[in-house]
Amino acid sequence: xxxxxxxxxxxxxxxxxxxxxxxxxxxxxxxxxxxxxxxxxxxxxxxxxxxxxxxxxxxxxxxxxxxxxxxxxxxxxxxxxxxxxxxxxxxxxxxxxxxxxxxxxxxxxxxxxxxxxxxxxxxxxxxxxxxxxxxxxxxxxxxxxxxxxxxxxxxxxxxxxxxxxxxxxxxxxxxxxxxxxxxxxxxxxxxxxxxxxxxxxx
Amino acid sequence: xxxxxxxxxxxxxxxxxxxxxxxxxxxxxxxxxxxxxxxxxxxxxxxxxxxxxxxxxxxxxxxxxxxxxxxxxxxxxxxxxxxxxxxxxxxxxxxxxxxxxxxxxxxxxxxxxxxxxxxxxxxxxxxxxxxxxxxxxxxxxxxxxxxxxxxxxxxxxxxxxxxxxxxxxxxxxxxxxxxxxxxxxxxxxxxxxxxxxxxxxx
Numbered sequence: 001x002x003x004x005x006x007x008x009x010x011x012x013x014x015x016x017x018x019x020x021x022x023x024x025x026x027x028x029x030x031x032x033x034x035x036x037x038x039x040x041x042x043x044x045x046x047x048x049x050x051x052x053x054x055x056x057x058x059x060x061x062x063x064x065x066x067x068x069x070x071x072x073x074x075x076x077x078x079x080x081x082x083x084x085x086x087x088x089x090x091x092x093x094x095x096x097x098x099x100x101x102x103x104x105x106x107x108x109x110x111x112x113x114x115x116x117x118x119x120x121x122x123x124x125x126x127x128x129x130x131x132x133x134x135x136x137x138x139x140x141x142x143x144x145x146x147x148x149x150x151x152x153x154x155x156x157x158x159x160x161x162x163x164x165x166x167x168x169x170x171x172x173x174x175x176x177x178x179x180x181x182x183x184x185x186x187x188x189x190x191x192x193x194x195x196x197x198x199x200x201x202x
Numbered sequence: 203x204x205x206x207x208x209x210x211x212x213x214x215x216x217x218x219x220x221x222x223x224x225x226x227x228x229x230x231x232x233x234x235x236x237x238x239x240x241x242x243x244x245x246x247x248x249x250x251x252x253x254x255x256x257x258x259x260x261x262x263x264x265x266x267x268x269x270x271x272x273x274x275x276x277x278x279x280x281x282x283x284x285x286x287x288x289x290x291x292x293x294x295x296x297x298x299x300x301x302x303x304x305x306x307x308x309x310x311x312x313x314x315x316x317x318x319x320x321x322x323x324x325x326x327x328x329x330x331x332x333x334x335x336x337x338x339x340x341x342x343x344x345x346x347x348x349x350x351x352x353x354x355x356x357x358x359x360x361x362x363x364x365x366x367x368x369x370x371x372x373x374x375x376x377x378x379x380x381x382x383x384x385x386x387x388x389x390x391x392x393x394x395x396x397x398x399x400x401x402x403x404x
Contacts, residue, residue: 005268007336007337024228025227025228025229026226026227026269026270027227027229027230027269028229028269029269029270030267030268030269065232066207066232067228067229067230067231067232068228068231134209135209
């Protein structure tokens with residue numbers, strides 16, 4: 001959002017479904033079309049981001065954004081509004097998946113052997129916001145799998161072959177954000193890195 | 203925008219025209235209507251913000267936001283989309299006017315005798331962005347009167363009876379933002395305070 005009023009040229013790559021959501025919001029017309037072009041990207045079709053660097057968008061189980069919810073909400077919808085991105089160079093492979101409701105077989109096979117994974121770390125446990133008295137929503141209701149427990153992401157990724165795993169997109173209730181928490185130590189002992197603002201990975 | 207996803211209760215006071223613009227943007231539905239209420243405020247009708255504190259919205263010459271511009275754009279439109287706010291207690295009076303194309307007679311008479319004024323300080327001179335090679339727009343085209351020159355706000359307010367005058371809403375090209383600039387010294391010599399992030403006035 002902070003770039004909307006700037007005159008900085010960039011390309012907005014998104015699926016047709018995400019471009020449609022943006023088009024329905026006049027506020028996004030603040031992005032001057034003379035300097036910001038919008039490219040529609042098909043799922044599962046690699047495209048070149050820069051010489052030697054390709055990207056591929058792929059569907060991830062999730063839900064529509066909160067402000068578009070209506071009636072019964074499917075929280076593990078597979079469509080083109082919740083996606084991950086696969087970044088590839090000739091000899092390395094990284095995934096960025098900031099929101100994910102479920103690690104399904106499709107994702108398992110995609111991620112197998114990746115050098116680097118950034119993954120949805122919204123909550124530590126599913127009812128953490130409810131327990132803290134900060135809301136009625138569980139992680140599952142918000143379309144996020146939590147870190148801990150038998151259904152959690154730490155357990156789900158335990159046997160997978162992935163070089164480096166980084167949690168991103170933590171909610172401010174997530175105890176892994178506290179430097180001295182037991183939960184942070186547990187996540188790190190399980191081989192995860194807790195993402196931080198300004199973190200750079202080479 | 204930063205409050206859109208929080209569950210913090212507040213009331214959004216705005217004119218009918220501004221509420222209409224917000225309603226046309228589905229993104230603003232991210233403000234949960236169960237915790238954020240929207241109240242429509244008529245121009246020139248004082249309403250109570252808190253015990254002993256009233257506010258009044260009034261029209262200020264300006265233009266529609268950039269993303270709603272279409273065809274010929276009137277930059278000194280008087281309507282209900284560009285407004286100022288008059289804050290009053292029993293014995294003091296302050297005005298907040300972050301965007302203003304022109305100091306007209308209506309504004310002059312409103313502001314006369316105010317204890318405190320926060321006023322549009324977007325640009326130092328009308329063609330400053332053009333001169334800097336940062337854009338083709340003048341201040342006038344953007345619906346802002348500039349600080350300097352015979353048509354500028356410093357000259358326009360010179361003879362008015364106002365207790366304290368503070369410039370706000372400076373563009374990042376405005377030289378008054380530089381602590382050691384000649385322009386900042388000139389504005390201060392003319393009785394203006396250059397607003398800063400975190401400034402508090404009692």
